[in-house]
Amino acid sequence: MARAATTSDAFNAIAEPQRREILMLLRGGERSVTELARDLGMSQPQASKHLRVLREVGLVRVREAGKQRLYGLDARGLRPIHEWVGGFERFWNGTFDRLDEYVRDLKQARQEEAADDDDQ
Amino acid sequence: MARAATTSDAFNAIAEPQRREILMLLRGGERSVTELARDLGMSQPQASKHLRVLREVGLVRVREAGKQRLYGLDARGLRPIHEWVGGFERFWNGTFDRLDEYVRDLKQARQEEAADDDDQ
DNA sequence: TTGACGCATTCCGATATAGGCATATGATGA
DNA sequence: TCATCATATGCCTATATCGGAATGCGTCAA
Secondary structure, eight states, X not given: OOOOOTTSOHHHHTTSHHHHHHHHHHTTOXXXXXXXXXXXXXXXXXXXXXXXXXXXXXXXXXXXXTTEEEEEEOGGGGHHHHHHHXXXXXXXXXXXXXXXXXXXXXXXXXXXXXXXHHHO | OOOOOTTSOHHHHTTSHHHHHHHHHHTTOOEXXXXXXXXXXXXXXXXXXXXXXXXXXXXXXXXXXXXXXXXXXXXXXXXXXXXXXXXXXXXXXXXXXXXXXXXXXXXXXXXXXXXXXXXX
């Protein structure tokens, strides 16, 4: 089997740096395809393709405006990602693992200490 | 050019559901490859391959323990992702975009109103 | 109606999977 | 030393890109 489609979910969609740049740019408001392509230094077809992926996972919306198509951000799909990654927050705060080990060692030390007390 | 390597960064690494499951499981502590494979219902080679990817982007660490290799979580690499996605937090809170549009419409309505006043 | 403009789509080529299977590598214990 | 257990790696197939170039298509203005 091949790699999952970029359109399978938001996780795959934002794995591509250029698509992340598109999303960041769209925080400033709606943009036309040509504008996006120009500002991000990519070809128009590439912009269209990336926008299609973002559209299929629901991270952007389109609005027709004459000849142009204005793409706007729809960040709701990013929320599950934020929450999933947030579930690891306590683990990247400093030396959690070492602290965890430290706590374990501490407990063990106390037990041994208690055992020594019992012996005496 | 083809798609970026899964080992290029954490964004690509966590795009794969099974790798996300591995990370979630490792929140409970270190696990051996066989344990991971069993608990997640994947073959041992697949587990090893996914772990290699996670290792190369620095999301897990290995510790040799006799015949086994215990993999542990190193979530620090998830922090940049959390922060990047967090930059969109205000955009998924409720009807931000509509509120934005509403504010625009309101401004425009006020300007037209002012113009009408001038006319009269 | 015609030409120009803005976008989307298609075709092509190079690449990197993900999964199954077989096998090499390494450490352990008898 | 040898058999066994735990992992890692190599090979193969099917697939899904990402980028470039060319092209189709709808809209708008003259």
